[in-house]
Amino acid sequence: MLPITLTIAGSDSGGGAGIQADLKTFQELKTFGTSVLTAVTAQNTYGVQAVYALPEDFIVEQLQSIQSDFNVNALKTGMLFSASIIEAVSKQLENVQAPIIVDPVMIAKGGATLLQQEAVDAMITHLFPLATVLTPNIPEAETLTGMKIQTYDDVEQVAKKLLAMGPEVIVMKGGHFAPEQQAAIDHIFFKNGDKLTLSAPRVQTKDTHGTGCTYSAALTAFLAKGLPMKEALIEAKRFIHAAISHGLGIGHGHGPTNHFAYNTKAKVEVEIIE
Numbered sequence: 001m002l003p004i005t006l007t008i009a010g011s012d013s014g015g016g017a018g019i020q021a022d023l024k025t026f027q028e029l030k031t032f033g034t035s036v037l038t039a040v041t042a043q044n045t046y047g048v049q050a051v052y053a054l055p056e057d058f059i060v061e062q063l064q065s066i067q068s069d070f071n072v073n074a075l076k077t078g079m080l081f082s083a084s085i086i087e088a089v090s091k092q093l094e095n096v097q098a099p100i101i102v103d104p105v106m107i108a109k110g111g112a113t114l115l116q117q118e119a120v121d122a123m124i125t126h127l128f129p130l131a132t133v134l135t136p137n138i139p140e141a142e143t144l145t146g147m148k149i150q151t152y153d154d155v156e157q158v159a160k161k162l163l164a165m166g167p168e169v170i171v172m173k174g175g176h177f178a179p180e181q182q183a184a185i186d187h188i189f190f191k192n193g194d195k196l197t198l199s200a201p202r203v204q205t206k207d208t209h210g211t212g213c214t215y216s217a218a219l220t221a222f223l224a225k226g227l228p229m230k231e232a233l234i235e236a237k238r239f240i241h242a243a244i245s246h247g248l249g250i251g252h253g254h255g256p257t258n259h260f261a262y263n264t265k266a267k268v269e270v271e272i273i274e
């Protein structure tokens, strides 16, 4: 049976992030992608020009349509925008057995707000207890914990605080961490105390629009296909690295990543430290 994936996220008219990045990734990884739209953005590679959030009851309606018909094997959340959307979505996910990947999207590359300030608390209270994996970038992890991250020790302390909020796995994404380093390193922490570090060469490119969305969508797809957690994390890192390495040169700002690359280009070895 074809694995079924679901993304609950915002639309990016520019096609590089949000629902569009998620569905492209789901398709490339041979899963059947479904979607629940939370908001629509007018967006391109320069940034976000406008945001229109959908009414909560209509978001719930979409989710109920999927839940009443499909056996979703894994799902992710992306842009959730407001406290009321987070509350409505979380309530609907309470009895879900499939893995839930929470990408705590807050701010777009150009600085636009994709999560209202007061929604941060709602995310921690209502959604984190349901999360299997949480995938913050460094600024998001700082906002969620009120702690500053400068060293590896800080990364570990922050991850511990996030684990205490409910998720089983925390992926501290390294795109924003130590950009002078030659590597893009993700530090992963498990509830049972295990750690996993995944490192790949840092690519010098401005085409990184949608990296976070694409990464969490790839992780969702690999989990939906039944890969064990560590293997799914490693393959998702390979997917995003291929996508960043082979930019498409689309648009005039921060271009999208290449969702075809994992299947069409030679694979880069990811360094795995356990």
Ligand SMILES: Nc1ncnc2c1ncn2[C@@H]1O[C@H](COP(=O)(O)OP(=O)(O)OP(=O)(O)O)[C@@H](O)[C@H]1O
Pocket (backbone or CB within 6 Å): 108, 109, 136, 137, 138, 173, 174, 175, 176, 184, 185, 186, 200, 201, 202, 203, 204, 205, 208, 209, 210, 211, 212, 213, 215, 237, 240, 241, 244
């Ligand atoms: N220049 C780069 N070269 C290689 N890998 C990268 C680069 N930038 C980010 N990554 C990887 O991409 C994934 C997403 O990380 P990142 O920290 O960029 O997420 P994000 O901040 O949510 O995305 P965005 O910046 O698009 O909002 C991680 O695995 C990270 O290591």
Ligand SMILES: Cc1ncc(COP(=O)(O)O)c(N)n1
Pocket (backbone or CB within 6 Å): 009, 010, 011, 012, 017, 018, 019, 041, 043, 078, 079, 105, 107, 108, 109, 114, 208, 209, 210, 211, 212, 213, 214
């Ligand atoms: C609709 C939408 N959702 C999410 C992001 C963030 O994208 P990313 O963090 O992957 O660059 C975005 N720019 N637009």
